[in-house]
Amino acid sequence: MLIKLAFGNVRRSARDFSVYFMTLAFAVCLLYSFLASTDYLLALDLTTEQRLYYAKSGEVLVAFAVFVAVIFAFLIGYANVFLVRRRRREFGLYELLGMGHARVSCVLALESASVGVVSLIAGMALGVALSPLFGLVAAFVFGVPWTPVVTFSPAAAAQTALAFAAITVVAALRAVRSVGRCTLIELMRTDRAPERRVASGRVAVGVQRLLAIALLALVWGVCLLAPGYFIVFIIPMGFIALGGTYFAFRVLAAHVPERLRARSERYYTGLVPFTVRQVEARIESGCTALAAVCVLLAAGMCMIVAGLVFSVGLRSGDLFESAWALAPLAYACVFYGAAFMVAAAAVLALQQLSQAADADVAYRTLDRLGADAALVRSSVRAQVGVSFAVPAVMACLHCLFGFALIFVLSIMFASEGFVLFAAATVGLTLAILIAYYLATSSTCIRALTRPSARR
Numbered sequence: 001m002l003i004k005l006a007f008g009n010v011r012r013s014a015r016d017f018s019v020y021f022m023t024l025a026f027a028v029c030l031l032y033s034f035l036a037s038t039d040y041l042l043a044l045d046l047t048t049e050q051r052l053y054y055a056k057s058g059e060v061l062v063a064f065a066v067f068v069a070v071i072f073a074f075l076i077g078y079a080n081v082f083l084v085r086r087r088r089r090e091f092g093l094y095e096l097l098g099m100g101h102a103r104v105s106c107v108l109a110l111e112s113a114s115v116g117v118v119s120l121i122a123g124m125a126l127g128v129a130l131s132p133l134f135g136l137v138a139a140f141v142f143g144v145p146w147t148p149v150v151t152f153s154p155a156a157a158a159q160t161a162l163a164f165a166a167i168t169v170v171a172a173l174r175a176v177r178s179v180g181r182c183t184l185i186e187l188m189r190t191d192r193a194p195e196r197r198v199a200s201g202r203v204a205v206g207v208q209r210l211l212a213i214a215l216l217a218l219v220w221g222v223c224l225l226a227p228g229y230f231i232v233f234i235i236p237m238g239f240i241a242l243g244g245t246y247f248a249f250r251v252l253a254a255h256v257p258e259r260l261r262a263r264s265e266r267y268y269t270g271l272v273p274f275t276v277r278q279v280e281a282r283i284e285s286g287c288t289a290l291a292a293v294c295v296l297l298a299a300g301m302c303m304i305v306a307g308l309v310f311s312v313g314l315r316s317g318d319l320f321e322s323a324w325a326l327a328p329l330a331y332a333c334v335f336y337g338a339a340f341m342v343a344a345a346a347v348l349a350l351q352q353l354s355q356a357a358d359a360d361v362a363y364r365t366l367d368r369l370g371a372d373a374a375l376v377r378s379s380v381r382a383q384v385g386v387s388f389a390v391p392a393v394m395a396c397l398h399c400l401f402g403f404a405l406i407f408v409l410s411i412m413f414a415s416e417g418f419v420l421f422a423a424a425t426v427g428l429t430l431a432i433l434i435a436y437y438l439a440t441s442s443t444c445i446r447a448l449t450r451p452s453a454r455r
Contacts, residue, residue, distance in 0.1 A: 005107055019353060019439050021119060023346040027072040028123025028164055030342065033134040034335045036127070036156035040135035043151045071339045073167045080112070080171040084178055091179055105176040112172035120164055128152050141311040141331045205254045208247045215244030223401045227408060238295060245394060246291035252390070253283045271371065271379040278362065278383055282355050286387070289351045293344045294391035298398035300340030301425050306406050307333030308421040313413025341429055345436040348391065352384050356444040363448040377445050384441045392433055396426065 084091075094104045127134070132148040139146035219241045223230045230237055257276050260267050267273060279286070311330040366376060403422050410418045 003110060019346070019349045019436065019443055021115070021122075022436075022439060023342070023349070024076065024115065024119035025123040025126060026342050026346070027076065028120050028160060029127040029130070030335065030339055031069060031072060031163060032124055032127040032153075032156055032160040033130070035159050036131070036151065036153035037134070037138050037331060037335075039153035039156060040131060040138045040149075040151050043135065043149045069163045069167065071336075071343055073170070074343070076167050076171045077174060080175045084108070084175045088179075088182070091182075101179075105179060108176055108179060109172050112168060112175065116164065116168040116172075120161060124157060124160065137334060138331065141307065141334060142327050143311070143314070205251060209251045212244050212247035212251055215240050216248065219244060220401045223405050227405045230405065238299065241298075241398065242291055242295045245294050245398075246287055248394070249287040249290055249390065250283075253280070253287060271366075271375045274362075274366070275379045275382050278359055278379070279386060282358070286351075286355075289347065290387065290391045293348045294394045294398070296340045296344035296347075297391060297395035297429060298402060300337040300344065301395065301399050301429055302402035302406065303333045303337030303340065304425045304428075305337075305403060305418070305421045306409070307331065307337065308425075309406055309410045309415045309418055310413065312417060313410070313415035337425075341432055344391075345432050348388060349436045349440040352387055352440050353443060353447075355383075356380070356447055360448065367449075373449065376449060380444050380448060381441050384437060384444060388433055388437045388440075392430070395429075399426070 091104050091108070094107070095101065099107075128150065131151040135149060135151060136146050219237050222233075222237065257280060260272070260276060267276075307330045310333065311327065314326055314330065363376065403418075406422075407418050410416075
């Protein structure tokens with residue numbers, strides 16, 4: 001009975017949680033493709049010396065794969081938190097019907113296992129289907145001729161399955177624990193009050209503006225004027241950029257609604273007041289998440305461009321003799337950047353889905369008041385669009401300075417193609433964000449406008 005219930009829940013919720021499934025599949029695809037990098041190269045027409053050379057490089061890449069697994073462990077854990085929070089009332093109903101904590105936890109564990117298996121198969125299939133494309137990236141970074149070859153790596157598949165199983169088990173145990181610690185009343189009470197704004201007065205906003213200017217000026221100034229120090233202290237600089245971005249978003253959140261309300265002829269149109277208030281209602285936690293997403297996007301784009309530029313520089317100049325040892329570093333930068341971008345887009349999407357669950361009561365009220373369905377859908381798209389556009393624009397602003405530093409390094413390494421790499425990376429980032437935006441807005445609209453959400 002529990003197995004049937006768990007599988008039925010997965011089938012029923014597959015469409016509502018498409019972003020969740022898509023994120024897990026992307027995580028598996030990237031992890032498998034990173035671990036299979038050496039097999040992509042060995043499938044090409046190489047000499048015996050090159051095969052020995054790339055076999056050594058593969059040993060280095062396996063070590064780098066640990067960090068990729070850590071990134072996706074965080075991502076899957078965050079996704080599970082969203083999923084459990086979204087379905088707390090459902091779990092409460094199960095307990096109300098007499099299932100008890102143990103059986104509810106068992107259902108949740110079975111659901112996590114089934115979703116993990118489906119995501120693993122889909123992600124692995126996607127990785128194999130895209131192996132010629134990933135092989136192209138590997139061939140370019142390592143500087144070997146490329147021919148399109150579909151490659152399957154049994155070793156990489158086994159390693160991916162083991163890593164993903166471990167991550168899924170840990171995430172499922174955390175989800176089960178979080179449900180088990182909630183009382184029935186806590187599970188049934190899913191409504192949340194709007195967050196309380198702190199430090200929102202005129203003086204506080206002025207202080208935050210000064211902090212944003214000072215922190216961002218420090219990061220951008222060191223990046224342009226002292227690039228050596230920026231590279232050495234890149235992790236502290238990342239945290240400073242995170243703080244500056246956070247305060248910049250808080251300042252925007254304080255000023256933009258005021259500017260909109262000042263133009264009453266546009267503000268009091270359709271559901272604009274409702275949309276603005278919905279964004280303001282989650283501004284405290286929203287700014288933190290948007291700032292983290294922004295820095296992840298900027299770091300991901302810069303890492304991809306830097307890895308491609310560095311790989312070209314390895315094929316000329318003084319670094320050619322050490323290329324076998326340094327090429328895995330360039331390749332890892334490219335994949336870490338891609339992992340950062342997927343993680344950022346997924347976190348942003350899951351945050352919006354979580355906020356949509358919290359706004360269910362507000363949208364039911366709109367429905368009772370007779371709001372036009374088209375206006376409601378436009379309101380949802382606007383809220384999701386703002387949350388995707390703001391960090392994307394700010395990330396591109398960060399990248400202007402990061403790309404300037406990489407351009408200087410490309411000159412030092414005698415590397416060509418910087419403009420092409422930068423443009424392609426920005427285009428890839430926008431494509432990922434647009435795909436997640438479309439999936440997120442569609443899922444939010446279904447969740448907030450379906451008949452069960454209106455009663």
